[in-house]
Amino acid sequence: MHHSEGGYSPNRRRIIGITGIIIALLLILGVAVYSARAGILPTPGRSPAPGVSIFTQQQMSACTTPQHQPGDTMRSIHSAGLTRTFLVHLPPSYGTEFQALVINYHGYDNTALRTAQHTNMGAEADKAGFILVFPQAVDSPPSWDAGIGHYGPTGDADDVQFTRDLISYMENNYCMDTHRIYVTGYSEGGGMVYRLACELSQQIAAFATVEGAFYHVPGGCNPSRPVPFLEIHGQADQLAPYGGNPGLGMASVQTILNLWLGIDHCQSSNKVIFQKADVTGIEWPNCAPDTVVEHYRISDGGHTWPGSSPEPSLGYTTQTIDANVVIWNFFKQFTN
DSSP, X not given: OOOOGGGOOHHHHHHHHHHHHHHHHHHHHHHHHHHXXXXXXXXXXXXXXXXXXXXXXXXXXXXXSOOOOSEEEEEEEEETTEEEEEEEEEOTTTTSSOEEEEEEEOOTTOOHHHHHHHHOHHHHHHHHTOEEEEEOOBTTTTBOOOOEETTEESOSSOHHHHHHHHHHHHHHHSOEEEEEEEEEEETHHHHHHHHHHHHOTTTOSEEEXXXXXXXXXXXXXXXXXXXXXXXXXXXXXXXXXXXXXXXXXXXXHHHHHHHHHHHTTOOSOOEEEEEETTEEEEEEOOSSTTOOEEEEEETTOOSSOTTSOOOGGGOOOOOSSOHXXXXXXXXXXXXX
């Protein structure tokens, strides 16, 4: 009987070769599934396809979180000894891909529900396909622990820990991309975003504030890395003045911008990226890799959310830009 070299027949070699290919493919698929479960992206920085998950359909099968229906749901968790609540908004496309998470912090003496209704950010989430969460502050009236003002801490709860616990809850219970977590906020909620940029930069990919009330962060602002930062502010804001409020220990917009220009190692050169009617958008593009600082200045803007329904008691609301669109267009460029 004829035997091939090495004692193996051609058919047997062919079978072994096919078996090796199958094993290699299974190993590759296993790595892909593990990567999807872990939310692993190839490299941090600018997204290769802004706003679009790069996971394959096979990887999506690894999303084993509980099933949820699109729309709004109030949820609660225990954090730092308190029961904390938040509103979760899921877009119609939820469950079809690993989606970004945007957390939006309401202002002083406000609620998650009213902020969701007033900003209408859910419409942008539905269009762009990201998960949106509105956390609820505690205390009476509701306030965030955004920092130290003239009269002491702005809130009594540990809202930095609440944010950590909230992100962990969302990661474990929703099909979200852990490398595309973003935070934004209005007024004192904007101040909370500033504090989170100082303390949770390792978890959050980019930050944006609207009419932010900026206070001193305990221990100073020491992020673990340079981060992309967007600030939107009206020059006629009476409650969080553009020039700050020293009497309340509130920093000016320019002070905050200068801080991030330093942290992000930005060159002083900037460029106008938007100019229309009462709004000027400025960008400092020459910063540390994969970071940028942007500022939208509204010449006659009050303490309001651009593009939302007018609130005359808070000043003029510009319709020249929609803050939801500006913020998402900024966020979707970055991964962490």
